[in-house]
Amino acid sequence: MTTPASEAPVTPRSEYEFGFHDDVEALVKLPKGLSHEVVNTISDIKDEPEWMRKLRLKALDHFNARPMPEWGGELGDIDFNDIHYYVRATDRDESDWEDVPDYIKDTYDKLGIPEAEKQGLLAGVGAQYDSEVVYHNIREDLEEKGVLFLGTDQALREYPDLVKEYFTTVIPPNDNKFAALNTAVWSGGSFIYVPPGVNVDIPLQAYFRINSEDMGQFERTLIIADEGSQVHYVEGCTAPIYSSDSLHSAVVEIVCKPGSNVRYTTIQNWSNNVYNLVTKRATAYQDAVMTWVDGNLGSKLTMKYPAVYLMEPGAHGEVLSIASAGQGQHQDAGAKIVHAAPNTTSVITSKSLSMDGGRSTYRGLLKVYDGADGCRSNVRCDALMLDEHSRSDTYPVMEIDEKRVDIGHEATVSKVGDEQLFYLMARGLSEAEATKMIVNGFVEPIIKSLPLEYAVEMNRLIELQMEGAIG
Amino acid sequence: MTPPLFEIDALQVAVEDKQIVNGLSLTLRPGEVHAIMGPNGSGKSTLANSLMGHPRYTIHGGDIRLEGESVVELAPDERARLGLFLAFQYPTDIPGVSMINFLRRAMSARRGEEIPVREFRQVLNEILGRLQMDEQFVRRYVNDGFSGGEKKRAEILQLGLLEPKVAVMDETDSGLDIDALRIVSEGINTFHSDDNAILLITHYQRILRYVQPDHVHVLIDGRIVESGDASLAERLERDGYEPFMAPAKEEVLTS
Ligand SMILES: Nc1ncnc2c1ncn2[C@@H]1O[C@H](COP(=O)(O)OP(=O)(O)O)[C@@H](O)[C@H]1O
Ligand SMILES: [Mg+2]
Numbered sequence: 001m002t003t004p005a006s007e008a009p010v011t012p013r014s015e016y017e018f019g020f021h022d023d024v025e026a027l028v029k030l031p032k033g034l035s036h037e038v039v040n041t042i043s044d045i046k047d048e049p050e051w052m053r054k055l056r057l058k059a060l061d062h063f064n065a066r067p068m069p070e071w072g073g074e075l076g077d078i079d080f081n082d083i084h085y086y087v088r089a090t091d092r093d094e095s096d097w098e099d100v101p102d103y104i105k106d107t108y109d110k111l112g113i114p115e116a117e118k119q120g121l122l123a124g125v126g127a128q129y130d131s132e133v134v135y136h137n138i139r140e141d142l143e144e145k146g147v148l149f150l151g152t153d154q155a156l157r158e159y160p161d162l163v164k165e166y167f168t169t170v171i172p173p174n175d176n177k178f179a180a181l182n183t184a185v186w187s188g189g190s191f192i193y194v195p196p197g198v199n200v201d202i203p204l205q206a207y208f209r210i211n212s213e214d215m216g217q218f219e220r221t222l223i224i225a226d227e228g229s230q231v232h233y234v235e236g237c238t239a240p241i242y243s244s245d246s247l248h249s250a251v252v253e254i255v256c257k258p259g260s261n262v263r264y265t266t267i268q269n270w271s272n273n274v275y276n277l278v279t280k281r282a283t284a285y286q287d288a289v290m291t292w293v294d295g296n297l298g299s300k301l302t303m304k305y306p307a308v309y310l311m312e313p314g315a316h317g318e319v320l321s322i323a324s325a326g327q328g329q330h331q332d333a334g335a336k337i338v339h340a341a342p343n344t345t346s347v348i349t350s351k352s353l354s355m356d357g358g359r360s361t362y363r364g365l366l367k368v369y370d371g372a373d374g375c376r377s378n379v380r381c382d383a384l385m386l387d388e389h390s391r392s393d394t395y396p397v398m399e400i401d402e403k404r405v406d407i408g409h410e411a412t413v414s415k416v417g418d419e420q421l422f423y424l425m426a427r428g429l430s431e432a433e434a435t436k437m438i439v440n441g442f443v444e445p446i447i448k449s450l451p452l453e454y455a456v457e458m459n460r461l462i463e464l465q466m467e468g469a470i471g
Numbered sequence: 472m473t474p475p476l477f478e479i480d481a482l483q484v485a486v487e488d489k490q491i492v493n494g495l496s497l498t499l500r501p502g503e504v505h506a507i508m509g510p511n512g513s514g515k516s517t518l519a520n521s522l523m524g525h526p527r528y529t530i531h532g533g534d535i536r537l538e539g540e541s542v543v544e545l546a547p548d549e550r551a552r553l554g555l556f557l558a559f560q561y562p563t564d565i566p567g568v569s570m571i572n573f574l575r576r577a578m579s580a581r582r583g584e585e586i587p588v589r590e591f592r593q594v595l596n597e598i599l600g601r602l603q604m605d606e607q608f609v610r611r612y613v614n615d616g617f618s619g620g621e622k623k624r625a626e627i628l629q630l631g632l633l634e635p636k637v638a639v640m641d642e643t644d645s646g647l648d649i650d651a652l653r654i655v656s657e658g659i660n661t662f663h664s665d666d667n668a669i670l671l672i673t674h675y676q677r678i679l680r681y682v683q684p685d686h687v688h689v690l691i692d693g694r695i696v697e698s699g700d701a702s703l704a705e706r707l708e709r710d711g712y713e714p715f716m717a718p719a720k721e722e723v724l725t726s
Contacts, residue, residue: 418526423563423613424573426523427629428551428580437576441567441612 016271016298017464020110021211021240022103026130028088032214033081036060039184042086046153046187049160059173059183066177072363073301073330078275083247084215085185087130095137104129107209122234124149126206128219131187142200147231148193149204152220155191162193166224170253170281170309178303179279182218182251189219189250194229194260203232203265203451208248210239210274216247223253225260225288232263234454238298241271245300248274254282256290258312263291267454269461270298272328281307281336287314293449296323296331297461305363307336310344320446321350322458325358325390326465334363334381334395339405343374348381351443355386355466362394366407373404383413384442386435386466436466476501476538476668477555477637483532484514484521484693491517492693494533499637499668506671506679506704509690510712515672516560517693519641522670523557524550537637552581554636558626558643564614570625571595571609574632581633598631602658619646627658638662639670644678656681676708691715 028045030038039060043053068075094100107129124138126149133151148155156163173183190206210217225231239246248270256262262282270276276299282290292306308317319335331354337346352360362381383392394411416438424434440447440459447455477499484492491514499505509515521528522535524547535542542550565573574595579586599606602624614622623643630638640659644652659682663669671682679687679701687703688695689712696715697703 417563419563420565422523422525422547423559423565424577425547426551426557426559427573427577427633428548429576430548430580431546433576433580434548437568437573438565441565444567 016241018110018238018269019241019271021213021242022107024089024103026087026089026212028086029084029212030086032084034060034083034085034185038085042185042187045086045088046156048156049164051164052156055168055173056184056186059180060185062174063177063180063184066174066180069177069303072303072332072361075275075277075301077245078247082214082244084212085218086187087212087215088132089129089211090132090134094135097135097137100127100135104134107211122205123200123202124204126151126190126204128188128206128208128217130210130212130215130217133188133190136190138204142198145198146193146195147198147200148191150191152189152191152222153187155222159191159193162224163191163222166222166253166255168253170255170283171251171279176279178249178277179251182220182249182279185216186218186220186251188217189221189252190223190233190235191221192223192231192233194225194231196226197228198226199229200231203234205234205236208235208237210246210248210270213242214244214246216249219250221250221252223262223264224255225257225262227257228259229257230261232265232451234265234267234451236267236269238269239271239274242273245273245275248276248278248299250278250280252278252280254290256282256284256288256315258286258288261289263293264306265293265295265450265454267295267458267461268298268302272298272300274299276302276304278302278304280304281309282317283309283311284315284317286312289316289318291318292320292335293446294319294321294333295446295458296321296333297465298329299331300328301330301332303332305334305336305365307338308346309338310341310346312341313343315341315344317344317346319348319350320449321348322352322443322446323350323360323362324353324462324465325355325360327356327358330359330361332361332363334361334365336365337367337377339368339372339375339377342372344372345375346377348377348379349445350381351446352381352383352392353386353439353442353462354383354390354392357389359391359393361392362396362411364396365399366397367399368402368405368407370401372402375402376406378408380410382411382442384439385413385415386439436463439466473500474539475499475536477670478536479522479533480536481533482518482521482530482535484517485529485531486517486527490693492521495690495693495695496533497670497688497695499670501668502665503686504663504669504671504682504684506673506684506687507690507695508673508676508687508704508707510716511674513690514693515674515690516641518690519557519560519639519672522639523547523555548580551633551635552583556630556633556635556638558623558630558638558640560641560645562614562617562622562626564612564617566612566615568613569609570611570613573613574609574629577629578632581635594632598628601631601661602628603654604628620648620651623647623651623655624658627655630662631658634662635667637668637670639672641672642674643671644673644675652678653681676704679704689715
């Protein structure tokens with residue numbers, strides 16, 4: 001028996017509303033631990049081309065050879081031998097929601113996922129449950145225009161050449177320890193291809209759910225926006241509350257071809273026993289625009305720094321990041337922008353909150369290569385602490401090797417101000433309401449860049465977390 | 472005589488262990504306007520903030536009563552909901568929070584129930600018009616990037632919306648040009664009725680030409696050293712605070 005949500009010692013607050021889990025035996029669950037054998041078995045199950053198997057095995061060697069990162073958060077408690085690297089609940093990836101097994105459907109119903117698709121708010125929906133994608137669907141007219149939106153495994157079966165052409169080109173297998181791990185044991189994730197000039201006018205969404213205890217979810221997402229195309233992809237994540245920790249280590253690679261415009265929005269609300277160690281990177285070519293909107297609310301530890309490599313003149317990269325750390329949480333999040341070509345521009349806006357003893361860290365890197373003249377960048381990171389025993393740090397690193405650039409940088413760390421609280425309370429607002437209002441105002445610049453539904457959801461999640469913290 | 476609406480009774484206030492207000496007493500009856508005039512640093516803002524319950528100002532003697540009930544133990548929001556109002560000398564900016572959202576929350580808090588949008592809009596637009604403020608003004612963030620005059624008008628806007636029983640106005644006149652001063656004063660006069668009372672804290676006499684005080688008090692070193700009618704303000708205007716500050720002068724001479 002698994003620990004009921006209400007008794008879980010690692011998640012002191014009971015407000016986490018997605019803490020339930022399904023008590024259904026998985027179809028396939030590899031024994032715990034990581035080895036060449038495990039990697040071979042995953043590759044066998046998926047019946048993959050040989051190049052992928054070799055890539056996985058090589059990546060596992062990279063993973064084993066690399067030390068644990070010593071910066072960022074506390075990773076010492078992760079026991080790589082105590083994790084199931086592959087758990088499959090069902091044997092099919094359905095494109096008709098009715099065919100998805102009932103208990104999985106129920107889970108997603110509780111999370112409100114198919115609802116949004118039914119209401120026409122989304123152009124396509126994907127759902128991953130543990131290791132495998134269980135559902136993918138895309139609006140017919142987009143499919144007719146050649147837009148591909150499917151599970152990465154399925155893409156590898158149906159479009160092997162396209163996957164091979166781009167896979168690991170943005171994030172090499174040995175980029176970092178967790179990217180290596182993902183490359184070795186990856187399963188699931190979304191594959192998107194948007195043909196030249198096609199505009200996917202409303203978002204595609206994928207929903208990631210960890211259900212099994214002690215499991216690792218290693219989805220691999222690859223997005224290719226061809227010339228002059230446009231797409232917005234949104235992902236949401238939740239997990240049940242168990243007494244032991246889970247690992248989520250995804251890799252997301254995005255290629256923004258000339259003139260394309262890609263926006264990738266994440267609302268991460270993992271339960272407080274998930275290590276969320278994710279590598280996300282995009283390359284942007286001539287005049288392309290890449291935007292990461294990254295909301296980190298849940299997890300025990302998140303280490304995630306969405307990156308944009310600006311490869312050709314005119315490319316623009318943007319990262320909007322919100323992190324909120326409550327009790328027992330560490331959000332180590334930020335952004336990385338690399339100006340590798342002249343006349344490229346970037347904006348980083350980060351807002352982090354810490355409350356109830358939580359810790360948030362902004363970690364950013366802005367790099368401008370020698371010769372990348374005429375670059376402009378603006379970095380702004382603000383941290384707000386709600387109480388004395390919470391913690392906030394900012395580590396904005398700048399490596400500027402070119403003189404003819406225009407770089408603006410501003411960082412603030414503040415506590416919810418006594419004067420602001422007094423002002424609002426002097427108008428009759430309770431301390432809790434006043435604090436909420438100040439916090440909402442603080443994150444407003446990012447919230448307003450979200451589509452309405454997500455803005456509402458994000459505000460709701462932040463408020464939920466604050467209710468636990470300020471009572 | 473009508474019962475007092477607001478009483479400050481032998482109030483002593485300290486900031487960071489420094490005694491600023493030294494046993495100050497004042498009684499406001501319904502319909503009255505009292506002016507407190509004092510030089511810079513005499514403790515005007517300290518008094519105003521402590522009346523509203525600012526946590527940095529410690530009250531260590533005396534009492535504050537609204538309609539006969541002591542409020543010194545109450546938090547600022549509780550005082551506000553009972554009908555006490557402070558127009559700030561330096562209103563704080565709250566980036567990201569729109570005026571309109573803030574005003575609606577404040578008004579609902581004061582009423583003790585959610586105010587319907589339609590009614591709120593109507594009252595809001597009426598007062599905005601009266602203060603010659605653009606409707607777009609309330610789309611801006613609370614006091615964020617407001618000019619000095621805009622901040623003061625925004626305080627009067629709140630006064631009008633919240634309809635307190637007692638309004639303490641901390642140097643609402645300072646930093647206003649003559650037109651703005653007139654508009655702000657009209658805002659105060661429109662609010663004023665036989666049922667409420669105003670404590671007008673000011674450094675200069677000029678606002679008293681627009682808002683007629685029933686009583687004028689001179690504040691020096693946290694004490695009321697003289698009280699009188701409107702003519703006291705004229706005397707101050709003519710002679711300055713100097714004649715009232717004799718004790719301080721002596722100290723300088725003897726040191
Ligand atoms: N927050 C504070 N910390 C320390 N001293 C203060 C503070 N506020 C006011 N004071 C002191 O109290 C005295 C009165 O200030 P204040 O009440 O602002 O006067 P006024 O409003 O009449 O100009 C001054 O000496 C000032 O320095
Ligand atoms: Mg003052």
